Amino acid sequence: MSSPGAGTFRAPASTAGEVTEGLDHPPAGATAGDPARSDPAPGDAAPGGGAAADRADQDARKRVVAVVGLIVAAAIVGGVLALLRPATTSASSDWAGTVLGVEQPKPEVVLTDTSGNPFDLARDTPRPLTLLMFGYTNCPDVCPISLSTLASALEALGPEVAKKVQMVFVSVDPERDTPERLREYLDQFDPRFVGLTGTPEELARAQELANVPQAFLDDPDEDGSYEVGHASQMIAYQEDGLARIVYPFGTREGDWVSDLPRLLAGELPS
Numbered sequence: 001m002s003s004p005g006a007g008t009f010r011a012p013a014s015t016a017g018e019v020t021e022g023l024d025h026p027p028a029g030a031t032a033g034d035p036a037r038s039d040p041a042p043g044d045a046a047p048g049g050g051a052a053a054d055r056a057d058q059d060a061r062k063r064v065v066a067v068v069g070l071i072v073a074a075a076i077v078g079g080v081l082a083l084l085r086p087a088t089t090s091a092s093s094d095w096a097g098t099v100l101g102v103e104q105p106k107p108e109v110v111l112t113d114t115s116g117n118p119f120d121l122a123r124d125t126p127r128p129l130t131l132l133m134f135g136y137t138n139c140p141d142v143c144p145i146s147l148s149t150l151a152s153a154l155e156a157l158g159p160e161v162a163k164k165v166q167m168v169f170v171s172v173d174p175e176r177d178t179p180e181r182l183r184e185y186l187d188q189f190d191p192r193f194v195g196l197t198g199t200p201e202e203l204a205r206a207q208e209l210a211n212v213p214q215a216f217l218d219d220p221d222e223d224g225s226y227e228v229g230h231a232s233q234m235i236a237y238q239e240d241g242l243a244r245i246v247y248p249f250g251t252r253e254g255d256w257v258s259d260l261p262r263l264l265a266g267e268l269p270s
Contacts, residue, residue: 096255097236097247099269104235104243106130107209111170111196114183119196121206122241127166128264130237131247134207134215134230136173137185142232142249143169144189150234151189153256164264167193172203172215172230210235238263245269 093099106122113119121132131150135143147169154162169186171177174197177185182195198206207214212231220226232249245263247255263269 093269095245095269096251096259097245097269098233099245100243104211106132106237106241106243107206109202109206109209111198111202111206112179114179114186114195116179119194121168121196125166125168125194125237128164128239129260130166130168132168132170132210132235132237133233134170134172134210134212135232136171136215136228136230137177137181138173138225138227139230140227142230146232146234146249146251147186147189147193149251149253150256151193153253153260154190156253156257157260161261161264162192165260169193169195170203170206171195171197172207173228174198174200174203207231236263238268239266 106125108122110118110120133143133146135146137143147167150167154165167190169182171182177197179195179197182197186193186195197203204214212233212235215228215230218227218229233246234251235243235246237243245259247259
């Protein structure tokens with residue numbers, strides 16, 4: 001299931017409103033019922049010129065309506081484009097992920113690994129690069145695709161690179177994702193992937209510290225099955241324990257193959 005907040009972009013209601021509101025009032029010198037012209041003075045109209053004047057009025061009104069339509073359309077398109085433009089990534093960035101505006105430390109939280117042992121997320125991830133993702137084993141799309149793509153990229157890069165990367169998958173469905181189930185699931189992709197779970201309170205704290213939206217349960221189906229809405233990005237923490245870039249769902253194998261060696265070499269995304 002897609003992450004919370006990832007939906008259709010819409011232009012703010014005020015974008016078009018601000019334009020049309022200013023045009024609700026007639027220009028100076030115009031009557032409220034006729035924004036295109038001023039009232040003629042008595043005796044100004046020539047005899048027999050009524051039909052021509054009416055046509056001129058209609059043409060003027062059409063021009064005003066057309067101009068207003070263009071202004072409103074431009075405002076709406078501009079608002080949508082502003083929303084679509086990443087706020088934290090430079091247009092000239094050559095990184096595949098989204099560069100963060102502020103560095104983020106690894107979450108200081110202790111969870112439980114697939115062996116049932118405590119796992120300190122900040123201290124038990126000593127490899128030069130840690131990738132963190134929140135998900136669940138019954139996820140129909142985001143989790144298996146993301147984990148499979150990363151596993152393929154690590155295989156392509158070879159063991160010398162792969163051994164420096166620690167993938168940590170934190171379940172947000174502790175009711176169904178037992179440590180045993182979590183281990184079985186991750187072994188399908190790479191047995192080196194770390195699986196973590198915890199109490200609902202611990203998992204909520206981990207998501208808060210990782211600065212991702214809180215996961216939520218959908219209403220169950222008739223058979224009791226349910227999906228979980230969760231953050232879909234992978235967060236990359238470099239050797240100093242700081243994250244400067246995140247990788248959204250849909251990151252391709254080639255993107256990982258390009259970016260992972262740079263992150264391991266100490267290059268700082270900006």
